[in-house]
Amino acid sequence: MLFPTLTFGVFFLIVFALAWSAPSNEWRKILLLVASWVFYGAWDWRFVPLLIFSALMNWAVARGIAGDRFAEHRKLLLFCGVALNLLILGFFKYFEFFTEQVGATLAALGFERDLPMLQVILPIGISFFTFQGISYIVDVYRRRVQPAELLDILLLMSFFPHLVAGPIVRAADLVPQFRAVPRLDRSMVSMALLLIVWGLFKKTVIASELAVDFVDPVFADPAAHSAADLVLAAYGYAVQIYCDFSAYTDMAIGLAALLGYRFPRNFNQPYRSQSLQEFWRRWHITLSQWLRDYLYIEALGGSRGGKLATYRNLILTMLLGGLWHGANWTFVIWGGLHGGALAIERLSADSAPKRWPPLPGWARLLLTFHVVVLGWIFFRAASLADAMAYLGGIAIPFGRPLVVTATPLVVLLIAFGLAIHAAPQRWMSDAAARLRRFPAPLAGAALAALILVVDAMRFEGVAPFIYYRF
Amino acid sequence: MLHEFPVDLPDAATEQRPALGWTAAILAAATLLLAVANAASIDSWGADLPPGPGVARIVDAAGRWRATTDRAGLGAPRARMHRLWKQMEAARWPGRASAGAAAS
Numbered sequence: 001m002l003f004p005t006l007t008f009g010v011f012f013l014i015v016f017a018l019a020w021s022a023p024s025n026e027w028r029k030i031l032l033l034v035a036s037w038v039f040y041g042a043w044d045w046r047f048v049p050l051l052i053f054s055a056l057m058n059w060a061v062a063r064g065i066a067g068d069r070f071a072e073h074r075k076l077l078l079f080c081g082v083a084l085n086l087l088i089l090g091f092f093k094y095f096e097f098f099t100e101q102v103g104a105t106l107a108a109l110g111f112e113r114d115l116p117m118l119q120v121i122l123p124i125g126i127s128f129f130t131f132q133g134i135s136y137i138v139d140v141y142r143r144r145v146q147p148a149e150l151l152d153i154l155l156l157m158s159f160f161p162h163l164v165a166g167p168i169v170r171a172a173d174l175v176p177q178f179r180a181v182p183r184l185d186r187s188m189v190s191m192a193l194l195l196i197v198w199g200l201f202k203k204t205v206i207a208s209e210l211a212v213d214f215v216d217p218v219f220a221d222p223a224a225h226s227a228a229d230l231v232l233a234a235y236g237y238a239v240q241i242y243c244d245f246s247a248y249t250d251m252a253i254g255l256a257a258l259l260g261y262r263f264p265r266n267f268n269q270p271y272r273s274q275s276l277q278e279f280w281r282r283w284h285i286t287l288s289q290w291l292r293d294y295l296y297i298e299a300l301g302g303s304r305g306g307k308l309a310t311y312r313n314l315i316l317t318m319l320l321g322g323l324w325h326g327a328n329w330t331f332v333i334w335g336g337l338h339g340g341a342l343a344i345e346r347l348s349a350d351s352a353p354k355r356w357p358p359l360p361g362w363a364r365l366l367l368t369f370h371v372v373v374l375g376w377i378f379f380r381a382a383s384l385a386d387a388m389a390y391l392g393g394i395a396i397p398f399g400r401p402l403v404v405t406a407t408p409l410v411v412l413l414i415a416f417g418l419a420i421h422a423a424p425q426r427w428m429s430d431a432a433a434r435l436r437r438f439p440a441p442l443a444g445a446a447l448a449a450l451i452l453v454v455d456a457m458r459f460e461g462v463a464p465f466i467y468y469r470f
Numbered sequence: 471m472l473h474e475f476p477v478d479l480p481d482a483a484t485e486q487r488p489a490l491g492w493t494a495a496i497l498a499a500a501t502l503l504l505a506v507a508n509a510a511s512i513d514s515w516g517a518d519l520p521p522g523p524g525v526a527r528i529v530d531a532a533g534r535w536r537a538t539t540d541r542a543g544l545g546a547p548r549a550r551m552h553r554l555w556k557q558m559e560a561a562r563w564p565g566r567a568s569a570g571a572a573a574s
Contacts, residue, residue: 013501440496
């Protein structure tokens, strides 16, 4: 059940009506929980028990940690809880990759074996709910949050707006909201409606049009395209993945707000960043913060071990962040590229002589953007060989077709997708401040008109969001 | 709270009127208007549903509803915008045949 479909629209209207007419807050949460399982089960009912087990396990571990007086027991429980979460994630996400690598290594050493291939199906959203579970038990262990009621934890991990592709909402943010009776105000609703329509536009018009009309064909057969096409398609993918993923989280934030809950911001005009560090403060913010807090600082020690350890930890964090996206060497290279660039940035800040003039802002922006685009080529390519062939086509343009297949509309959409990063940051909240003064029929007509325009432009059919497979 | 919440407007404290009725009225009005002006989407949604006896009734009803709204001219604005968008999709750089011309 994809957000930009009529099926989801009908589902959401029913959930909205039921949730707001529930006789108590407990009943509201039970209704939302059942609705979330129905939403998740629409993909594959077999994985609903996995989602419930994961929530039950994290709830029980957190209770155990909070109720134990002995530090060693608490630590052991935390270790077991994190290990179990990672084991579940690892099995579904990396089992086949691992067996393939072992098989290839054994074959290279002359010990060819038929290793078991289980054809493991990846449960949608498993990375997101696993990370939420880990952050919850670590926060309880660190006494940053109190252990929550079972119903709250089940809903925290299953709540349908963020279930399959984030944002990663921590217990400290959402559980206090679940405990209180939610309340709507016009500001929140106006912003929510605009976020939903804006997300709808970014996904169904910009991302879908770019993907189907240009980016997918070029990445599928780079040898048949000119160097100019390859460069344009790399920019196009940068715009497509931003418009696709940020659209999902915009809609998730808007849908949750219509049910009375606030989700954190997940994107903030990332391509206007003037450094990789800034980029990661603007792109997939909740994952960046998760990696910073639980992996870079908590598990690896952050910058506590000196400069060299800091550089190592930055690279390791991003390598693992890359691997989180999937079991493929392309994601490892993508993570390594970002980790290496972050370490170089830190190194140059630590060791550049003070008298050296800093690069102007526009040059830093261009440099950062092109490092990110280089990373996206690896991220998008089906394999390492495909990524290298793509880069080869850009670096050595001779003997290739000279025709540019990008249409004027594709170029316009790429330009628009980049230009929105230069828009004033408050444009949407200013528009919401105006919308909240409208009488309901006028606001309803405006909403219908916007959706009608988007629907008239949308590409036929809706492809799943890119981050569904992570 | 750890993060910034986008649905909190900077001056939200000045606008605290309960809004459930207002929200429900907006959603109802938008749904009604879209059902009238965008019957083409309801029709194509019905056509994409997995086949079955219940679905056949939905498809039939959606088709009849679309025909009714089209006869009244209510689907015209969306149809016009869609045609314009398709023309933009088909446009090519000067000197190159448009997609429609190339196909014919």
